[in-house]
Amino acid sequence: MRPVMKIAAVAALGSLALAGCGSKPSSGSSGSSGSAGASGSSSTSSSAASGGASGAAAGAKLKACMVLDTGGVDDRSFNQSSWAGMQAANKTNPNISIKYVPSNSSSDYIPNLTKLAGQNCDPVIAVGGLMESAVKSTAAKYPKTHFAEIDDASQGSNDYGIQFNTAQAAFLAGYAAAGMTKSGTVGTWGGLPISPVTIYMDGFTEGVTYYNTQKHKSVKVLGWNEKTQKGTFSSSFTDQGKGKSITQQMESQGADIVFPVAGGAGLGAGAAAQASNGKLNLIWVDTDGCESAAQYCKYILTSATKNLSQGVQTYLKQASDGTFPTGNYIGTLKNNGVGLAPFHQFASKVPGALKSELAQVKTEIMSGKIKITSPNQPKS
Secondary structure, three states, X not given: OOHHHHHHHHHHOOOOOOOOXXXXXXXXXXXXXXXXXXXXXOOOOOOOOOOOOEXXXXXXXXXXXXXXXXXXXXXXXXXXXXXXXXXXXXXXXXXXXXXXXXXXXXXHHHHHHHHHHHOOOEOEEEXXXXXXXXXXXXXXXXXXXXXXXXXXXXXXXXXXXXXXXXXXXXXXXXXXXXXXXXXXXXXXXXXXXXXXXXXXXXXXXXXXXXXXXXXXXXXXEEOEEOXXXXXXXXXXXXXXXXXXXXXXXXXXXXXXXXXXXXXXXXXXXXXHHHHOOOOOEEEEEEOOHHHHOHHHHHHEEEEXXXXXXXXXXXXXXXXXXXXXXOOEEEEOOOOOOEEEOOOHHHOOOOOHHXXXXXXXXXXXXXXXXXXXXXXXXXXX
């Protein structure tokens, strides 16, 4: 994510959370803790690893802590999916104790990171690239504590980047949308014009363009221009009313499939699809919408997924095995860090030929035959 853009976004919209979804976290899970009224039980296990890239000795305890972005742990979005990775790590290895603290606004980032580092949490995981500057300054003050940040690159020896090339998943989603549209018009809109959002919009647009080239079609994309990096945004990851109105506006312009990249605000798109009497369908973002937004499953063609839970769980497993990883993890189609969800209730409606084409497109993206040009792709 570009620093200037992120700083501006934080200043203007500090109360927003990044896009994402996940399975609902269970309350009272063993070895976990919540705060500020969120679900979870009090954790009693703690252990601080320190120094360089090598961390806890194999088999030693880890006190892993997470700073959530705004929206709460049960936002059916970015926070929830990241926390699910912490829960999975704890379930697999009870020696990893876990806890989180919520953020009510961007002004909570540094205090929350500082508080957890001061409580001997190691590692401290920040949810979302909007915390870039907060993580950088806090990691510098606590050089013996290991930090990790979701959706941002490593900024130092004690800061690990957990990133995802979601343009690859969105490319498949765009191809699927182009293959399924009846009106010849599809749309996409985002929460904020920041890289973790616009990378999806880039990939979606490129997937539609590739379909048009291969099939000699002219499917139109509303809401995003990859060349100018300009498009339609709700300026919120929580405002469902705004999400509904944007989606209905796209429907009025002819779109019959819409791809919202806006976390909880995307639920407004679900409401718009429901109100359309079957004229409008969606492609979900980050996780399988038929699980995270099950009430709208009948309108969800598929989902462009980001395996946040896996990224967090893998990081904690490596740390608990004895060595904190350094540098960056980048989730791709090849390592199952991103992907296209099943078609669920649309499975019988999607032509077999289109399913075969999607499988081939996936193979060609992984091999490099199809080159995605999104400027927002993470770099290792």
